[in-house]
Amino acid sequence: MEISTTLATQHVSDPRLAEILDDPGFGVHFTDHMFTVEWTPEDGWHAARITPYGPLTLDPATAVLHYAQEIFEGMKAYRHDDGSIWAFRPEANAERMVHSSRRLALPVLEPADFIAAVEALVTVDQRWVPEEGAAEKSLYVRPFMIATDKFLGVRPAKHVTFMVIASPAGPYFSKGPLPITLWLTTEYTRAGRGGMGAAKTGGNYASSLVAQQEAIEQGCDQVVFLDGQELRYVEELGGMNMYFVYADGRIVTPQLGTILEGITRSSIIEIAGKMGHQVEERRISVDEWRDGVTSGEISEVFACGTAAVVTPVGSLRWAGGRTPEVAEAGKVTLAIRQALVDIQYGRADDTFGWMRRIV
Structure with missing residues (x-):
């Protein structure tokens, strides 16, 4: 893919950038440039370019605004x-975007072109990548693909746009890797059999927001969803996968199917296995969770995702009850978390071959 570059004539000043990188928050500030490439049936992917970051101009009839x-x-x-x-x-x-593309009837962007787009933008905006320091700062990169057809008929779009933007990021949870409280929703589900739960599409996150709102109203940090058929088996949070550490050293995570195959999730499976833990991917009921934590059979619970990395779970609440409170992250949770971030920040040997140098 040939990429043209038009550099911004006006960009964030060095003093202002230093202020931003000192306290970046999450998803608040954006780099000076963005990547764009378009697709049509006739021309395929074309007009790949890096341009100054700025607003998009969309017709009111643009398909993504109506059919998501x-x-x-x-x-x-x-x-x-x-x-x-x-x-x-x-x-x-x-590769996950390839899977999501097929589920949403969008054209496939070849993995090599996806990586080239990400690397091109990060290279141009490399001054926005923070020093790591003690706060685990990074540059969060958001590739996305939208239907940009100007057409109100219900069919796969014949004009599609893929873009990449980036934002400096601090910890997703400002209080650090301290245990969070989860709310169990029994009214809302996130995905069903044959649905879009395994695709990374905005509709899945939109469907989680009302339940997340409910969780906040109940004094909790995040919401946890059960399966859509029996309302019995644990699936995932609004944006994170779940892990359960048993007293005998086993680690269980909900099996794939209607949940997202998280990159952090799959990495933890390998890290935990290398640490000597037996990792099971299977269905786990909310009763097994509640009873296991209460009896001590389940010694630790944590959630994981790109933004939040690894986050310990302090307790689960539901209408009429809660599990015992956990005040500190468990040893296994912290060990897995440390092993992961040490690889990401170059403090440990990357024996898995996961890191790819950009600059």
Whole structure:
């Protein structure tokens, strides 16, 4: 893919950028440039370009605004101590977007072109990648694909746009890796059999927001969803996968099917296995969760995702009850988390071959 580059004539000043990188928050500030490439049946993917970051101009009849034909990815670029910049498993993000594209009837962007787009933008905007320091800062990269057809008929779009934007990021949870409280929703489900639960599409996240709102009203940090058929088996949070550590060393995570195959999730399976844990991918009921935590059979619970990395779970609440409160992250949770971030920031040998150098 040939990429043209038009550099911004006006960009964030160095003093202002230093202020932003000192306290970036999450998804608040955006880099000076963006990547765009378009697709039509006649020309395929074409007009790949990096341009100054700015608003999009969309016709009111643009298909994505009406039928939500949209997918996205989330990944990070990390600056190592020597100043080099690395991406974590971009090939996995590229392959997952292929899967999402097929589920949403969108054209496939080849993984090599996906990676080239990400690397081109990060290279141009490399000054936005924070020093890691003690706060685990990074550059969050958001590739996304939308239907840009100007047409109100219900059919797969014949004009599609793929873009990449980036935003410096601090910890997703400002209080750090401290245990969070989860709310169990029994009214809302996130996905069903044959649905879009395994695709990374905005509709899945939109459907989680009312339940997340309910969780906040109940004094919880996040919501956890059960399966859509029996309302019995644990699936995932609004944006994170789940893990359960048993007292005998086993680790269980809900099996794939109607949940997203998280890049962090799959990485933890390998890290935990290398640490000597038996990892099971299977259905786990909410009763097994509640009873296991209460009896001590389940010693730790944690959630994981690109943005939040690994986050311990303190307790589960539901209408009329809650599990015992956990005040600190467990040893296994912290060990897995440390092993993962040490690889990402270049503090440990990447024996898995996950890191890809960009700059």
